[in-house]
Amino acid sequence: MTLRIGLVGCGNISDIYLINAPRFPAIRFVACADLKPEAARRQADAYGIEAPGVSELLARDDIDVVLNLTIPAAHAEISLAAIESGKHVYSEKPLASTLADGIAIIEAARARDLRVGSAPDTVLGAAIQAARQRIDAGTIGRPVLGTGAVLSHGMEHWHPDPTFFFKPGGGPVFDMGPYYLSALVSLLGPVASVQATGQIAFETRTVTTPHSPIKGHEIPVEVLTSVQALLSFESGAEITFLASWDVWRHGLRPLEIHGTEGSMRVPDPNWFGGELEIAIGQGDWETTDTSGRTFGGANWPQAEPRFANYRGLGLAEMASAIEAGRPHRANGDVALHVLAVVDGIIEAATTRKSVTIAQRCERPEPLGEAEAAQLVEGGTR
Numbered sequence: 594m595t596l597r598i599g600l601v602g603c604g605n606i607s608d609i610y611l612i613n614a615p616r617f618p619a620i621r622f623v624a625c626a627d628l629k630p631e632a633a634r635r636q637a638d639a640y641g642i643e644a645p646g647v648s649e650l651l652a653r654d655d656i657d658v659v660l661n662l663t664i665p666a667a668h669a670e671i672s673l674a675a676i677e678s679g680k681h682v683y684s685e686k687p688l689a690s691t692l693a694d695g696i697a698i699i700e701a702a703r704a705r706d707l708r709v710g711s712a713p714d715t716v717l718g719a720a721i722q723a724a725r726q727r728i729d730a731g732t733i734g735r736p737v738l739g740t741g742a743v744l745s746h747g748m749e750h751w752h753p754d755p756t757f758f759f760k761p762g763g764g765p766v767f768d769m770g771p772y773y774l775s776a777l778v779s780l781l782g783p784v785a786s787v788q789a790t791g792q793i794a795f796e797t798r799t800v801t802t803p804h805s806p807i808k809g810h811e812i813p814v815e816v817l818t819s820v821q822a823l824l825s826f827e828s829g830a831e832i833t834f835l836a837s838w839d840v841w842r843h844g845l846r847p848l849e850i851h852g853t854e855g856s857m858r859v860p861d862p863n864w865f866g867g868e869l870e871i872a873i874g875q876g877d878w879e880t881t882d883t884s885g886r887t888f889g890g891a892n893w894p895q896a897e898p899r900f901a902n903y904r905g906l907g908l909a910e911m912a913s914a915i916e917a918g919r920p921h922r923a924n925g926d927v928a929l930h931v932l933a934v935v936d937g938i939i940e941a942a943t944t945r946k947s948v949t950i951a952q953r954c955e956r957p958e959p960l961g962e963a964e965a966a967q968l969v970e971g972g973t974r
Contacts, residue, residue: 595621596912599650599680601671602662603627603636605752606685609893609904610660611640616969617909619916620658626650647671651678658683658708660908665762669694672709676701681915683710683908686771688928690762692936696952699925708915709925713772714907716779717922717960718865719889723881724850724857725959728780732871734854736781736830742845743769747838749798749812753805756812759798764816765836766938769863774931776848776862777824777832782956784934785827786949791817791942794839822938827953834938865889866901887965909968910960922957930954 598620600607614622624643627633637644650656651674659675661668661684669689672682688711689695702709715721728736743765748755757763797811819837848859855874860867866889869881883889893902907923914921933952941948
């Protein structure tokens with residue numbers, strides 16, 4: 594059975610979902626909608642689907658799942674409307690821009706026996722799953738401590754309209770944090786508490802993106818743009834997490850995890866593949882290339898592929914799980930837990946007090962190679 598998908602939000606991220614969709618036999622896009630009808634029409638024409646209005650799309654009987662790709666501030670409104678219309682929801686990250694809205698989404702879906710899924714699905718990719726396999730096998734022993742770092746100088750240099758990144762619900766923790774936090778939850782389990790500090794380095798940001806309609810525009814910054822957090826996991830592991838849009842250049846690895854028997858370097862969780870490095874004891878780093886695994890090969894950008902980008906995998910895995918009557922992996926409980934951690938980091942950075950994470954989740958099941966291969970058309974990676 595193939596589930597029919599209606600997409601709401603035809604911005605930058607929508608292309609990769611639509612491009613990747615033919616890989617996955619469990620899903621088929623039938624329509625897209627946007628508050629800007631011209632944006633929806635452009636994607637509809639490019640990908641051979643329909644372009645109704647948002648309300649019409651939500652009301653259609655030939656749509657089983659709504660893919661919510663709106664800006665974070667609109668995630669809750671669209672997801673709740675889709676659930677009210679009797680449809681499953683898969684949302685881009687974060688699940689919502691506030692913890693209260695995230696809780697409302699999960700409760701509404703549970704009341705109607707509907708599924709909620711959420712990005713990031715990069716945790717289902719070759720690199721994170723290979724790392725998960727080695728941690729579960731005890732290769733580095735019991736994970737004790739580590740670091741996560743997502744550092745850059747913001748979005749105003751490349752995004753056509755980066756305004757929302759600097760409004761409530763934006764900032765590096767809300768925007769990029771879910772990739773790192775979801776990866777860590779998959780590898781180490783749920784977070785128990787957080788401590789943090791934070792600051793705003795620049796009061797305004799000037800858009801310098803070439804060809805942007807608002808190039809030269811100054812954006813007032815309303816969110817923390819640098820945060821340093823300490824994440825204490827239920828397993829006993831502790832991870833220092835750095836997230837900043839105030840850094841010009843750095844040399845930190847995306848993720849490092851140190852255990853009682855060895856250490857592990859995990860590649861950028863914004864992508865699905867990359868090289869995994871492991872050192873046992875005081876031995877040298879040994880590199881494992883994950884490009885030969887399902888969802889590990891470079892496919893993006895299309896002209897000159899350098900990265901593994903299989904966005905839509907989580908949606909397809911959810912559709913397959915609905916058909917099989919089993920739990921899906923990029924699920925609402927994980928997304929709500931990650932949102933609670935994000936919210937907790939911001940609260941801790943603002944109050945300078947430790948925050949306990951009340952919304953917990955189960956560690957998702959690993960995605961083995963055999964099952965991963967079953968999710969793609971003809972085994973195509």
